[in-house]
Amino acid sequence: MIKSLRWLMPHPFLTLLLAVVWTLLQNSVSAGMVVFGIILGILIPWATAVWWPDTPRSFHLTKMMKYAVVVIWDIMVANVQVAWIVLTVPNAKLRPAWIVVPLELKQPEAITMLAGTITLTPGTVSADLSDAGHSLLVHVLHTDDPDAVRDEIKDRYERRLKEIFA
Amino acid sequence: MIWQIIGMYAVGLALLIGAGFALVGAIGLMKFNDSMTRLHAPTKVGTVGIGSLLLASMIHSYVYAEGSMHELLIMAFLFVTAPISANFIAKVNIHKRSCDTPPSPPRDDTWSTLNVPEADREVAAE
Numbered sequence: 001m002i003k004s005l006r007w008l009m010p011h012p013f014l015t016l017l018l019a020v021v022w023t024l025l026q027n028s029v030s031a032g033m034v035v036f037g038i039i040l041g042i043l044i045p046w047a048t049a050v051w052w053p054d055t056p057r058s059f060h061l062t063k064m065m066k067y068a069v070v071v072i073w074d075i076m077v078a079n080v081q082v083a084w085i086v087l088t089v090p091n092a093k094l095r096p097a098w099i100v101v102p103l104e105l106k107q108p109e110a111i112t113m114l115a116g117t118i119t120l121t122p123g124t125v126s127a128d129l130s131d132a133g134h135s136l137l138v139h140v141l142h143t144d145d146p147d148a149v150r151d152e153i154k155d156r157y158e159r160r161l162k163e164i165f166a
Numbered sequence: 167m168i169w170q171i172i173g174m175y176a177v178g179l180a181l182l183i184g185a186g187f188a189l190v191g192a193i194g195l196m197k198f199n200d201s202m203t204r205l206h207a208p209t210k211v212g213t214v215g216i217g218s219l220l221l222a223s224m225i226h227s228y229v230y231a232e233g234s235m236h237e238l239l240i241m242a243f244l245f246v247t248a249p250i251s252a253n254f255i256a257k258v259n260i261h262k263r264s265c266d267t268p269p270s271p272p273r274d275d276t277w278s279t280l281n282v283p284e285a286d287r288e289v290a291a292e
Contacts, residue, residue: 025239086193086197086210091199120249125202125256126253130271130274134273137268139206
């Protein structure tokens with residue numbers, strides 16, 4: 001049973017996501033459209049399976065929700081901080097810095113999510129990945145202590161992502 | 167009736183917050199003087215600024231009309247695509263050496279943008 005479900009939906013989360021997006025696109029919930037969304041959610045991952053070679057071994061949806069709440073809160077707080085920096089700190093006093101974040105994450109999906117999170121939380125932009133994928137290059141707009149920023153990224157986001165994709 | 171008045175103020179507040187952050191983003195884009203710090207300004211407009219404007223649109227549709235959920239999708243797609251464009255601008259900056267050279271990574275040879283394949287070295291040097 002589980003095996004046939006696996007065969008039908010190699011990426012269950014993607015199926016769910018496609019069904020939800022399709023329903024939202026309709027702008028009204030009706031049974032027919034939800035069913036059609038599920039059909040699309042099964043057909044599209046199947047048709048594009050070639051481009052998704054490795055399924056993440058596990059994915060904790062509840063931890064993912066908590067992570068999303070933390071990130072959205074951080075985006076709002078950090079936006080106000082950066083708006084303050086833009087309006088009050090003169091260019092001469094601005095101290096941008098490169099920081100290198102050594103990665104413990106291995107899965108490409110997890111690293112992509114970490115990089116996206118870093119860019120969305122204002123004040124930091126993830127710029128590059130090292131050639132073998134062991135470190136992430138991050139640009140910080142204004143900081144006195146680059147090491148503290150690195151530790152915060154590792155503790156706040158990477159630790160949670162490790163649990164999500166554990 | 168009372169909901170319409172509350173809705174009106176909520177829409178106005180959300181519009182003001184969104185417009186304010188968009189303005190700060192634009193000021194940041196003008197004010198900073200190198201390409202890497204400038205990159206930080208648009209990522210701000212893309213998140214809270216647009217998010218707040220879309221929230222205004224959603225509240226308006228729920229108070230005055232049937233309601234609309236498209237804004238959630240717009241926000242989701244923006245959140246997924248904004249980091250990609252920021253990342254590409256950063257990569258171009260590193261590639262063109264138009265910013266400080268980043269410190270080399272501790273465990274690997276180099277950053278992937280600076281890792282030019284053998285055959286393209288001459289083109290890259292020009």
